[in-house]
Amino acid sequence: MATAQAHTETKWWSGGKSPFNVEYGKLMMWYFLMSDAFTFGAFLISYGTIRFSQNYWPDPNAVFNAFPLAGHANLPLAFVSLMTFILIVSSVTMVLAVHAGHNMDRKGVIKWMIWTVLGGLAFLSCQAWEWAHLITGDHAVMINGQIENIGTTVTMNPWGPAANVAAQAGEHVGTPGPVAFGGYFFGITGFHGFHVASGVGINIVMLIMAINGTFERKGHYWMIEKAGLYWHFVDLVWVFVFLCFYLI
Amino acid sequence: MEHAIQEITFHHEPGGKEVVSKIIKTTVILSVITLIELGMGLGMYAIPMAAGLKLFLKGVIVILSLAKAFYIVGVFMHLGEEVKNLIMTIVVPLMLFVWFIAAFLYEGNSWKNLRNTYSPKQAVTAPAAPHDAGEHH
Incomplete structure (x- = not known):
């Protein structure tokens, strides 16, 4: 195969050619993505x-258990799986578009x-629904001896351990959890x-440029x-966001 | 434009059906790994288990996620088909993450232990002794 031959015989650093065998824009996209990986990595490590x-x-299975139109059904991880x-x-459809591009297949x-x-x-749209559900979904929480209904925001977290309230039999009352949970999740x-x-x-x-025949x-x-x-990188980051916030 | 094309020593063969079948195969692998991860995540929730076993399952999920990342970068982003020099300039700097993760998680854990030892009242983010909350009521 011609490709294999080029790999072994080319002197990449002798000048006159791209030592990485890619054009400038693609190489710079790779380096941008590498730096972006460090940004996301720093956030996740923090x-x-x-x-x-x-x-x-908080246990993610308890926090992320809602599904649109399913009411109060307990469906842990279902929506985030979707x-x-x-x-x-x-x-995958992006890979197929790139593949079609290699074959000069405009359609x-x-x-x-x-x-x-x-x-x-x-x-x-799914993310918008999930955020809205977390922010507006009230939960009974014991704060300074008072029961308050709070949602999950960057300053409030209703997902603490259960409060021991004998009088409130039948209704689950929690305590405030670590505030950092909402900040990191929404951030x-x-x-x-x-x-x-x-x-x-x-x-x-x-898409517009392809339609115009550019x-x-x-x-x-x-x-x-x-x-x-860039698009695959977004998917790649989601693998780790999914891992850190929902799975473990 | 001509100049830019001459800089490239060789082009990858456009490929036909075998490329599409490779894409489909990778899609299936990614989906199956995700389903296994979900199964383990739900298992940790539904089945009561020892903390050690839970930690082990979480470790397995992390390794499975790294496998997913490998397939996305190697196949979907075609990094596996690039020149080795290019692969190395992308992958080697990312090795810093190994130290970042180890150092910072160790730091966080140490922070928790120090607070629990020397400042137990502040150590707990939520009231640990639930009867306190009950008394106020």
Whole structure:
């Protein structure tokens, strides 16, 4: 195969060619993504540090157990699983768009980019619902001897250990949990959601350029490849957000 | 534009059906790993188990997530097909995470232990002695 031969015989650093065998924009996208990985990594590690420093941390199965239109049914992890699969599927449609681009298949690129954009919008809608549900969903909590109904925000956390209130038989009354829980959850999923939103924006621009035939005139679909790298990175980050906030 | 194309020494073969089947195979692997992770996460919730076993399951879930990351980066982002030099400049700096994670989690744990030892009242974020809350009522 010609590819294998090029690998062994090329002197990459002798000048006159790209030593990494990629064009400039793609290389810079890789380095941007690496730096972005450090940003997300710093956030997640900071979350881990605070979590390790607490004697008590809320159980994600108890916090994330709601599903749209399912009322008060206890469905731990169900909704976030749906979100995860939406993101995986939109990653797959993105790969197929890149593949169609390699084959100069304009119709294929347009079709798969539309699906990718729809997947991104579906994910964002799910996240909007989840945030709204957490912020507005009240829970009875014992604060300074008074029972108050509070939602999950960056300053309030109703997910502490259960309060021992004999008088309130039948109704679950909790205590305030660590405040950092809401701050980290909304901060990190929000930063990820911001990446998804900008990714959807980039993908829409790519879709319009593909429809207008810009890439056809350029003679290549490299821009789709670079947008694809960004989109897959968003999926990659979600793997770790999903791991740190919902699974463990 | 001509110049940019000449800089590239070789192009990857566009490929046909085998690329699509590789994508489908990776999708199946990612979905199955996610389902296993979910099963373990729900198992930890539904089945009462020892803290040690729980920690072990969490470790397995972390390793499975790293496997997912490997497939996304290697196959979907095509990093596996790039020149080795490029792969190394991306992957080697990320090795710093090994130390970051170890050092900071150790730090957090030490923080907790010091507070529990020297300042037990502040150590608890939520009232640990529930009867206190009851008395006020």
